[in-house]
Amino acid sequence: MQNENQTEISFTRTWTFNSTKAPLNVDKRYVMLKDSPGFYTYVVLERLPGWPVFYIQEGRVLFKLDENMFQYMAVSDARQRFMPKNQDRRNGQVLGYKEAVLITNATNPAFNGEVDDKYLYSNDNKDIKVHGWVGSNPSLGFWMITPSNEFRTGGPLKQDLTTHLGPTVLHYFTSTHYAGEVLAIKFKTEEYWKKVIGPVYIYLNSNDSANADPSLLWIDAKQRMEKEEASWPYEFALSEDFVKSNQRGALNGQLLVRDWFVSKQDVPGASAYVGLALPGEAGSWHYENKGYQFWTKTDENGSFSIKNVIPGNYSLFAWVPGFVGDYKHASNITITPGSNIQATNVVFVPPRNGSTLWEIGIPDRTAAEFFIPDPSPTYKMYPYKEHVEKWRQYGLWARYKDIHPVTDQVYTVGLSDYKRDWFFAHVPRNVGPKLYNATTWQIIFEIKNITKGSYTLQLALASANGAEVQVRVNNPESEELFTTGGIGKDNTIARHGIHGRYHLYSIGIADTHLVVGNNTIFLTQTRKLSPFSGVMSIQMLDITVPYPSRKGYISTDHVLNPKAVRVICSVSTVSTTPQLLHVNVSQSRDSRQSESDCCLLNDGFWYLGRLKKSKGLTRALLGGDDGGGWRAATRTVDGARAVTTAVDGGWRWAYEIWFGVGDRNERYGGWREKSRRR
Template identity: 55%
Template sequence: MINGLVEVTLSSPDGEVIGIKYNGIDNVLETDNAQDNRGYWDVVWYKPGEKDNIDKLEGTNFHVIMADKDQVEISFTKKWNYSRHVPLNVDKRYIMRRGVSGFYAYAILEREPGWPDVDMDQIRAVFKLQKDRFHYMAISDKRQRIMPMPEDRETGQPLAYPEAVLLTKPINTELKGEVDDKYQYSSENKDNKVQGWISANPPVGFWMITPSNEFLSSGPTKQDLTSHVGPTVLSMFTSIHYGGKDIDTKYRNGEPWKKVLGPVLVYLNQVSSTNNIYGDLWRDAKAQMWKEVESWPYDFLQSQDFPKSYQRGNISGQLQVFDRCINSRTTGAKYAYVGLAAPGQVGSWQTETKGYQFWTQTDEQGNFFLKNVREGDYDLYAWVPGFIGDYKHYTNIAVKAGSEFNLGAIVYRPPRNGPTLWEIGVPDRSAAEFFVPDPYPTLMNRLYKNDPANKFRQYGLWARYADIYGNNDLKYTIGISDHTRDWFFAHVTRDIGNRTYQPTTRQIMFELLNVNSRGDYTLQVAMAAASESEFQLRINDANVDKPDFSTGPMGRDNAIARHGIHGLYRFYSINIPSSKLYKGSNTFYLTQSRSQTPFQGILYDYIRLEGPPNPQTSSSQNVVA
């Protein structure tokens, strides 16, 4: 495919991108790699109970869908025939348009009724660039840098987590002593609109532009990989990163399925001036990204499975929030996240991976507008920064072509049983507001050295707990302690040597002037992530064998090891009998009881103790457990 700006060569009938010629570079892809290891799609899949496989979704038939002076669209298809490949029908498509410096890629994947059970952990598109040209990576305004070479990882020192390597003999000596880990460059779906690499000679940028999140899984705050050492550029459509098997895509009992993944735009750019190569190419890539976002949904795709704007519907309304302990009247849910996803339980959108999702943020008054929604049946979900729990609208929404739904004012009543006696943290589904320690000087990524907002992305922070607290555990005194400096961001195990780890127990100490014996108290515990953990609560006695409350085993988020600061949101409303509390001094003992590895632990979002309920404050609507 050639449009006078870019020349793209694909293998037939496989449909892999084997060459991209641009700005005097014969092939920006890594020519030392085999042709099937340059630009390709793949899926990680397995039959239940068996080992995983990787299928590159190679086509068996090639078709030209259309070709005129303004556009070419080509297709590489494969029909599943009960072979050893993943049970999917595949239609990979590529589009080149006049005047666009790059090409669009999308895929239509389908399961027919009655096909075998299968799990799919990951679906992605991958581009591997020339390592001798592309050395500078940019994934956001602040997250940009000269990157190590792949050889640097091979000569480096492997660290405790497999993806992390200490660079001991890097080709660029300025990188010596840094840690490289691809998970340090993860982004949330809502923020991952453009990312890629830059070559300085000649000045060329290679970018992955994602104009919409409708085809991504698990909602706007799902984190996933972007670009990393290779140099590699990814478009992650689904994965179990930062959620584990809870966000695995499972098909059972012959379930059919069909989904359009993409399109994404592979964009290439250049600059004539060499005064500010990186800044100029990045700004141009961002400008192109916004053009693509404003053009969504595209009107030039030839597939009938991708609906045009007039074939979609719109949803609007105002989300309000009512918590009598905060305000006697309903107020607009300021900057809340509101979205449509497959019908399910409260909060199920974050583990939903098969369908389409449509999300937006409300304005200061809680108004929202979800436009260009595909036809289908949805539930409307929301969560409000500053409030615990999840909202789900009580009626299903059936979107048709051209439909306009105005839901008017809808009210979220967050979990509340009584007045707040004390609280720790901020209910925002992240542990970022807690104390994140300085990294080990010998295990740093210097990109984040002077970036407090991304301090949590440094390697090895879990081990700093034992350095700070020694053989003791964290003690937090209500009214004296400050969560920004006294609440270690991760409830982790303690390394006692010889690859042996111990559970750790935190104490929350507080005073009660009186105990109201006419009702029970409530401990609201919101968790930002859990990794092979078990939360246990003991009230005023740390030595009883049976905890007063336990979650049981939970979580495979891996957010602590993968520098994620959050994974899946979990919420527990725990009854505290008044008979367990004392007038005067009280202590809650919070134990993370699982301790086989250094990476097991909990990231808390927010903890609140409420007094006994009364008719004015009691509310149990939309509690997630």
């Protein structure tokens, strides 16, 4: 198509069964607009049912530039530099893997001693907006601008390559980098799939002053990137498969966090990532790779607006910095053309089984807060003008042996500082040429009083590669209490990342494993095939004391009942006057889930009970304090009244209430009487 304002060229390829090409129909397009200093490109990919099983491990747009002209590369405000040449790599020394080369005989001697590695210039999807190269004589900038991430896989935290020596300019829309095979797109025989990738914009700019200061063209490219973002979705794309703005919808809402250990009231999920992706379980957006994803960040009030969403059925996901776990809304969201939906009951309840005894690190899905060593003096770092994150350096994993030459890491809660004493990656110990031993880290902590029940260790990993973490308590020779099994292929440790694919484990530790006084948790990373086998450090360790742990708390959360229910709880804390606290509980469309406001006491401690519906009966799993938390509680559901009375001023353990036909029996020694539904 061509007119006075636009030229769009389409190159198509239709797959046939006798073809040796990938089983995809391809429609690749290039667009030039009047007075636009560059061009756009996008592709429509399609596979039909009945075609062969097929994997896509990488999908990208790539441009190779003339290295005699383009010598200055810019990836971010901080990472901008003049680059070595291809010949310098060929003359260098290959290090731990083929992509990493020590420059030893460069055409410009200033580069000698540096490590050239394309992974040094990776970014998160959320930050890959503009990158490119600047040439001289004449000064010319060549920039890849990505105005939207909706067609990328793996969500906003997925890392990928941007640009590197070559000179090479990339746009990755899917890859297994920093994630592993879980993000390879795998098609079954009868599966239909179609997706539009792009458009992305290749922007060209020039400025004679850039011969002296190439960053001038970077500044201009960033301004152009903002203009392209504001123009998304483009109106000029002629393919009927590209969805225009008037055919899209929007979703608005407010994300709240309900964690009794943090606040009596729900708190705004500030600076959280909220997004729509294909329906799946909580956290499935990490490895979703066939559909579109739409993400935004909340403001300080937890408010969010996701605009320009392609019509379809989605799950609403979120994660909140400062809290472990993933959020998924109880109901799927259907976007239709022109819709503007207000999401309700967007409340994230982080996984918690008790009050926190101690924790190590920050639940931010990276290992950036832990100890990151200086690089080996063998390698010279490029002198960037601005600060570049310390972890973007080659060979940091090998420094573990230098810092702990004889024995493995020991961390004492209350004395150690994770910024100084917790190595960022749990890796094997090098004991000889290509020989490695498993490593066992220790966490020493004190317990003054043992609470009966199951303690919980929240083990969050920012990355894993060919690893296995085993957990033992107070006896390093005992059978492991828990093992992750073999996990991870994201190779983040080698590739200078600080996070890869997120893993979260909740590990029960029976009180019988613990003692009054000092206790030790042993974390053994057993896999030792390579120096890169390991986890990107224990991103957060949080051990919780089991309920009951504090006086005066209850909850009537997650009541599944066909109608909205009001539950009245009469509660007394120690010797105070009983109070009436009201809880409104409502059922969601999904009969397996519900949402509610929780019951609070003056000191703000809750017990988050869980209720399940089975054969018309509703079971409440509640708990109490063993030191005198509750005197009595009354629950009324649809006219059925059940009363329980505590013994010695408190309930010692969990108990069950069944609303329906049948007896309610004594459980765990907490009740002295049996009663029937009235």
